[in-house]
Amino acid sequence: DFETPGMAVFKQQNVDDFYEIGEQLGSGQFAIVKRCTEKSTGNEYAAKFIKKRQSRASRRGVRREEIEREVNILQELQHPNVVALHDVYENRTDVVLILELVSGGELFDFLAQKESLSEEEATQFIKQVLDGVQYLHSKGIAHFDLKPENIMLLDRNVPLPRIKLIDFGLAHKIEAGADFKNIFGTPEFVAPEIVNYEPLGLEADMWSIGVITYILLSGASPFLGDTKQETLGNISAMNYEFDEELFSNTSELAKSFIKQLLEKDTRKRMTIQDAHNHPWIKPLNSRQAMVKRLSVVNLENFKRQYARRRWMVSCSILSTVELLQRDCESDQEEEILRRRPRTRKRSSTS
Template sequence: MLSGVLNASQNVRDGISVFKGPQSPQTGSPITCSPALKREVLVKRRSSSGTAPPLQFVDPLDRLEVHIGETARLKCVFKGSSPVASCWVYNKKEVAESSRFHIDSCNESSSLVISEALPDDSGRYTIFVRDRKSSAQHTVTLNVIDLPQPPASCPVAYLLSPHSLVLSWSGPSYDGGSAVTGYVVEVCESPGATDQWRELTAQCKSTSFRVTSGLQPQGEYCFRVRAYNAVGVSEPSQESQPIRMDNPGESCDEKPVKYVTVTINTEDKLTDHYNIQEKLGVGKFGQVFRMTHKETGHVCAGKFYKGRRTKEREAARKEVELMNFLHHPKLVQCLAAYDNKAEMVMVMEYVAGGELFERIVDDSFEHTEVSSVGYMRQILEGIQYMHQQNIVHLDLKPENIVCVDRTGIQIKIIDFGLASKLDPNTPVKVMHGTPEFVAPEVINYEPICLATDMWSIGVICYILLSGESPFQGESDSETLALVTAAQWEFDEESFEDITDLAKDFISSLLSKDVRRRMSCEEALAHSWLEYTCVDNSRSSTKNLSKNKMKKFLTRQKWKKTGKALLALKRMAILSKPEASASLSPVDETEKALQSLELKLQSKPEFSKTPSDLTVPQGSSAQLSCLITGYPDPEVVWLKDGELQEECVQVDYEEDGSCTLTLENVSLHHSGLYSCKATNVLGEALCSATLTVEQKD
């Protein structure tokens, strides 16, 4: 039934009448004027002059930003031919009336009012409108903003001297819908005194801050950080551990870690030997805490596994076993391991500098193609050593490349939880990894090889130089499809200042055919890495833009939190500021237009009826009415219930007005004239009496 109505109305819009009107009882054909009687066709359709303008929006609203809890009013005004139907679509569904959502629509406008707006309400709202002849759509972007969440981690300090240090932390998991514009850093000079915090700065623009004054040698301090955006300042982060201003320890570069072949301790408890301090992070495996050795005071990291099942404990034991083969300065080291009924913990080398990409986006840090060469060389050196042991990492990504400290440019590779030792006689297939960085052979469930890591290194290098991910899709499934097809290109704007050597280096790694990918040895011998200055006089020493990398890091961070849906929606709003011109998917559009088609449907009605009329003989007479209804009603005029037997003039206009004109009337024209309007939904009838007076 629905398809029949839609097809019928479509034919009306195309100017082809599907309504036959009154039919002859003898022939079944439409009644028309015979040439002998010179009758005109009595079944009339609206005229289509073609002069009516198409449906259009008037000064439409593109974006609206409201604070959480406020009322959001999305209003669009439009011009069209009455009747006009409209609907609002959000997340591919038509918005329905509810306790917080109210829609007020008429033939000239439609308003969507959202009371007590929530962050979940943020997004793109598309209004579809339709009149009798055309349709239009427009998208309004709503952003509901709130205070940002507190920074995701407490500040971590790196001592520079007895009176200066560098603090670093992670930004908030969700920015409240409005970009974080800075941080407030606070210090407490008496750890434990919760009311003695003072502000060090309110102008920090990045996730690290160098404190060079106000700290006393041998003094003990705690630090915390607040984020702020256009709405205001967040709650404070977790407090740092008390930090004593003493002589800074030697960096890892000056005092290399002593390599240890680890045997898992199943007799002692971790707390017998280590003090557990603040949490440093959370992963799929469990949590990481900063720890200090009770006897030596040596700082390290504890990787606590949450699983107590045999399978999970075996995975941890495998990681310890593999790391005994990975004694290299560019690979983080395992120092000890504990396994008892309560928990399983790996004691790891403490790497204080944070993620490499987080370090790069710091406003005080220079990021050039030259510096990128240095980072890629170090990554390759570490992976080369792994490959020499026939071990593949299988989870190379930016968060697993960390800086040794906050002042130098040395890096280490971490997280060997997915690493695997290859056996030439036993093909290995895996189905794990991170979609943006995993190689095509992993997705296709084909045997992996050492070249599988090289693909991931190519992706890391692409992002390092451009700030963009070559395979990032709207969803994980779309990302995986792009990887499988090996579909990528060098964005002209992002790679404008990047040398051809760098592009060749990336291209030689992002090859779908594993046989054509460079090995670590070949990559280290590539011309791009052989240059220490890479065309030092020109583009390679130019500071690269960090804006895209900041957005990339924000998206990665949001993915790891419970606010991922909100945050990704926020990122979509940021990445497509000109949302008003975007078209919805075809299926969404068709569904909305079908809904509007049904809303337009109405049986014929007369909004104006003809009045009784008295005219003198020999004059002309006009009876007029105004007809509404959709699909457009077809009209016949009757006299005393019968079709007239002589010519009449009927004008049925675009606006629905219909006029019957009788010329040179005589006495026999007197009678009851009726206008009958009919469409597929029903019919309507109105009447008026015409009286013709005889001349004296």
């Protein structure tokens, strides 16, 4: 293994010599995740096999520099709410990331099985998401792919399960003075500045947290249209509302939290610190704390919509920055979205 500054060292040994590779846990277009056991310790991990792009002309697989970017970012991270990287191997066809095994399933899956959920309980999970994102942002790292599928639980069989943010395939270090623009992510959750091809920063993650919170409280998705184009149009036009039927038991504090995240102007949008200090997350007095305990999540609609969500093609646990993959997934999603009834009434758009 030779090392040049800034170049990730991937072990060139055979991963099978060190790990017992087990059942498949998930897959995407260019990656596959399997359970594995480290032979020397008996510890369990998740092995993410990422297909390498074999030539410049090819559109199959992930470019080496994209994989290196994901690995370099993961190597910097050590936080209770962020998935940990244990080891990296490489062979002719794949790079293999040995990651912390996060076996509690998706947060939304866990919540969909609850009988009732107060905003108080909901914010205990959202606060953990904020903790993880605050850690990333403190290092100048934007995740760029925050969505329900990437918010997992370490173990669901404990009183307050611990959130783990996963999938750093789109994550970038935001450098001061370097204009970074790109079009990527899952249409439903991307910020207006991504849609409009404007310079990107940490603010895009805050927008996504707003969308996630909206869905968590109501079951409805604020900008989701019948097609990818319509969804992106709704985002750019800020075409969303709090449907009275769906938000009848939602506190004004919760709505204000969402409104201040779904703010088109990145300079006015809440930062991660603002979100932490918002009274819905950190009540200023006993009245605000009481409101949170008495306000409930629309679980009935959440469960209905969540069941539909599960039908959607989800390769996202393994997403890479491949637009090709995104388009392929989006086309499948669109097909499913077209066949399903509207999730909510849309205010008319001119």
